Amino acid sequence: MVLQKREKKVLFAVRFRCEIGQGMGVSPFRHLTGQWHVFCLFNQTMKSAALKIKFTSQNKSFADVVGIEIGAALPQGIPAVRVCKREGKTELVAADFLKLPGELPQTPEGISAPPAWLLPRAFQAPHAALTLTSQLVFLRHASSANEETEENKKFPYRTVSRVLAQDLPPLSAGIPDFQAAWAAHLLPEGRPPTACSLQVSPAAAINTFIASPVFGSLSGTAVVLFVFPRYTAFAAFHDFRLVLYREHMVGYAHIRETVSDQMHVDQSLTDSILSDTLIDPTPMIEPLLRSLFRQIEISYDYLTRRRNCQTDNFFICGLPFSTTYWSALFSRMLNLTLKTFHPFEGLERAPRASVCDLSANESLLMTALGAARAVLEDEPT
Amino acid sequence: MKTPLHLNLLKEEEHFSSSPVRLRVMMPTAAVFVALCSIAWFFLLVGKVHTQAHLNEKLKQAVASITPVYAAVLDSRAQEQEYRAMARQLGIYTNSRILFGESLSLIAARVPSCIQFTEMRIPQPTLADPAHPSAAPTNRFEQVFLRISGRTSGDHPSEAVNTLLAELRTPVFTNLLRSVSIPKGAFRQDNARSASNRDTLLFEITCECQPRRFE
Numbered sequence: 001m002v003l004q005k006r007e008k009k010v011l012f013a014v015r016f017r018c019e020i021g022q023g024m025g026v027s028p029f030r031h032l033t034g035q036w037h038v039f040c041l042f043n044q045t046m047k048s049a050a051l052k053i054k055f056t057s058q059n060k061s062f063a064d065v066v067g068i069e070i071g072a073a074l075p076q077g078i079p080a081v082r083v084c085k086r087e088g089k090t091e092l093v094a095a096d097f098l099k100l101p102g103e104l105p106q107t108p109e110g111i112s113a114p115p116a117w118l119l120p121r122a123f124q125a126p127h128a129a130l131t132l133t134s135q136l137v138f139l140r141h142a143s144s145a146n147e148e149t150e151e152n153k154k155f156p157y158r159t160v161s162r163v164l165a166q167d168l169p170p171l172s173a174g175i176p177d178f179q180a181a182w183a184a185h186l187l188p189e190g191r192p193p194t195a196c197s198l199q200v201s202p203a204a205a206i207n208t209f210i211a212s213p214v215f216g217s218l219s220g221t222a223v224v225l226f227v228f229p230r231y232t233a234f235a236a237f238h239d240f241r242l243v244l245y246r247e248h249m250v251g252y253a254h255i256r257e258t259v260s261d262q263m264h265v266d267q268s269l270t271d272s273i274l275s276d277t278l279i280d281p282t283p284m285i286e287p288l289l290r291s292l293f294r295q296i297e298i299s300y301d302y303l304t305r306r307r308n309c310q311t312d313n314f315f316i317c318g319l320p321f322s323t324t325y326w327s328a329l330f331s332r333m334l335n336l337t338l339k340t341f342h343p344f345e346g347l348e349r350a351p352r353a354s355v356c357d358l359s360a361n362e363s364l365l366m367t368a369l370g371a372a373r374a375v376l377e378d379e380p381t
Numbered sequence: 382m383k384t385p386l387h388l389n390l391l392k393e394e395e396h397f398s399s400s401p402v403r404l405r406v407m408m409p410t411a412a413v414f415v416a417l418c419s420i421a422w423f424f425l426l427v428g429k430v431h432t433q434a435h436l437n438e439k440l441k442q443a444v445a446s447i448t449p450v451y452a453a454v455l456d457s458r459a460q461e462q463e464y465r466a467m468a469r470q471l472g473i474y475t476n477s478r479i480l481f482g483e484s485l486s487l488i489a490a491r492v493p494s495c496i497q498f499t500e501m502r503i504p505q506p507t508l509a510d511p512a513h514p515s516a517a518p519t520n521r522f523e524q525v526f527l528r529i530s531g532r533t534s535g536d537h538p539s540e541a542v543n544t545l546l547a548e549l550r551t552p553v554f555t556n557l558l559r560s561v562s563i564p565k566g567a568f569r570q571d572n573a574r575s576a577s578n579r580d581t582l583l584f585e586i587t588c589e590c591q592p593r594r595f596e
Contacts, residue, residue: 127399139388162388171388188397190400195396197387198395215383240383378385
């Protein structure tokens with residue numbers, strides 16, 4: 001039986017709501033999706049529920065949002081970026097690392113009451129978009145948002161999925177419920193900002209590219225490599241839509257550790273070596289990058305052959321150092337140019353903006369910016 | 382068309398308001414405040430009712446205790462009113478008293494020697510309803526008459542009576558007597574006596590006195 005458009009919407013709303021609300025990752029209505037005659041009866045009784053879902057969903061646009069990355073565990077502090085929309089243009093109001101108490105719990109047993117954060121005045125937007133960086137969060141294509149994995153066997157997860165294309169499995173994001181609940185209560189009620197969104201860090205980072213002017217100027221297919229400390233995310237866009245997302249378990253922290261181990265130097269000196277050209281670290285990092293780029297090549301082949309998405313636009317972002325070595329090796333291996341994407345490029349600064357040194361820190365602030373821009377650019381439903 | 386990848390995992394109940402004035406807080410606060418006000422008002426009302434009942438009881442006791450005194454006071458006041466009315470009446474009577482003594486003492490010197498008064502009488506005023514006489518005069522004025530009866534003899538009895546009349550009309554008596562006259566038939570021969578006394582004439586003078594004023 002062909003689903004009517006409105007019925008599809010209701011089904012999606014119910015599933016979406018249940019997946020968000022249940023936390024256990026098992027929808028009580030899952031068994032109904034294959035039995036349409038049951039659902040037709042069910043649909044009549046759920047009209048009020050659908051109405052409720054419509055009312056309770058996020059149905060207002062935000063014009064002033066601060067993005068905060070929780071769990072990055074950076075020595076500089078917690079990355080926070082405030083952006084606002086004035087007369088259709090997005091402006092950067094503040095960007096810095098904040099010294100705020102609390103550490104993201106890694107197990108449900110080790111959870112403690114979240115501290116009440118009071119942000120500096122420059123970051124006190126009415127709303128906050130939180131993004132979680134944790135080894136426990138995930139973003140991946142999944143056949144079902146509620147499929148049982150190693151993670152959600154251990155503890156309850158909040159999951160949400162988005163259908164990107166009809167012939168692709170939906171993209172699913174998940175956060176352990178204890179981490180989500182802890183993060184959601186960091187910003188107390190009654191003073192700005194309060195949380196309006198909770199995202200996973202790779203999804204937030206993808207939004208920096210979607211919201212950038214570079215993305216608007218591209219046509220056809222584009223691939224962006226978002227480099228995080230422990231993994232690199234491969235995101236392919238076709239006709240302004242995300243068509244493929246993959247994660248490869250090589251990040252810039254691995255590069256740093258390899259160089260540090262092989263050269264017997266500490267982290268700060270390693271960063272300096274990887275940023276300068278005095279020492280060529282290519283022999284040390286090449287084995288790691290080669291395995292990564294091999295995976296990228298496979299994904300690129302998949303795009304070209306299976307999805308007929310030929311692309312020459314390759315971008316990389318999120319690297320705090322050694323971008324030139326990555327680009328050089330990428331060109332050598334794939335015979336393609338890897339351009340650097342700057343997340344803050346094209347973003348105008350508001351009058352009296354309070355912004356730290358972006359050239360040195362833009363990769364670390366990328367995720368916070370992406371979370372804020374996802375909320376800012378999201379159209380009200 | 383750029384569509385952001387906004388995968389929001391925040392639950393609806395975790396959307397907090399940044400406004401310091403929160404309906405979620407203000408509503409229970411207002412409800413508690415109203416409830417507390419209602420309870421306070423109820424206790425005030427109960428207290429007031431209790432006080433009023435207590436006061437009512439005390440007033441009833443007070444009324445019960447002063448009722449005999451009040452009745453006595455009412456009696457005393459009625460008695461006082463009565464006595465006051467009596468005193469007023471007595472005052473009125475005192476004021477209405479006509480003093481005849483001084484004038485009558487002056488008459489003796491002015492009565493001719495041939496005249497002998499046989500009677501001086503002030504008749505009682507005529508009652509409007511003799512069957513039911515009133516306790517006090519109903520008019521503020523009362524006509525008072527002085528009737529003098531006497532006899533005269535001698536050569537000129539008429540003149541002697543007229544002289545008496547004239548004397549009675551002099552200003553010496555006008556303070557008392559307004560008019561003096563001999564009613565028709567009141568000047569006559571004394572038939573009751575012996576023949577030797579046939580020249581004796583009886584007369585009767587009616588004097589209208591100044592009216593009695595009950596004021």
